[in-house]
């Protein structure tokens with residue numbers, strides 16, 4: 001664990017109580033982007049976790065793009081966007097998932113991921129794990145191998161990591177709350 005990075009991020013990420021709903025402790029990562037050196041330190045940590053272990057990075061809309069593309073560039077591997085329903089032109093493949101209330105769907109262009117490729121699924125934050133689980137199912141539907149998950153933040157009380165165990169992939173987060 002990179003203790004200095006953990007401390008720098010803890011000082012930088014803001015906790016906003018009761019946003020967007022009563023009872024939610026919202027972790028605002030936007031101050032990271034005011035500090036280019038801190039951003040570079042985050043990318044260094046996340047790319048070190050995945051170096052030589054993956055063939056492609058899949059990032060989840062939208063905050064998963066903020067770090068995911070930089071990880072892919074640092075590792076010199078392709079980046080594929082996982083988007084929320086209705087944003088991508090066909091052909092695409094979709095996966096529905098449940099939210100706390102109701103359901104949602106994510107999509108990926110078909111033909112961008114090659115069968116057998118080892119995939120890092122990256123997002124900024126793991127909460128219930130519903131979004132990340134759906135992303136992993138989407139990768140498997142296309143014959144990809146879910147090798148790794150990485151996050152800046154994991155919210156431990158919500159047990160998202162439990163939900164990801166069935167994929168037998170490595171999991172890395174810089175911060176746990």
Ligand SMILES: O=P(O)(O)OC[C@H]1O[C@H](OP(=O)(O)OP(=O)(O)O)[C@H](O)[C@@H]1O
Nearest residue numbers: 061062063123125126127128129130131
């Ligand atoms: O583990 P879960 O309970 O599924 O929640 C985590 C997801 O929620 C947030 O995205 P959000 O849907 O708020 O979209 P955004 O990235 O566009 O802000 C976050 O960036 C993760 O993608």
Ligand SMILES: Nc1ncnc2[nH]cnc12
Nearest residue numbers: 024025026027028125127
């Ligand atoms: N508590 C939280 N803070 C920031 N983003 C989130 N996405 C889901 N839960 C979140």
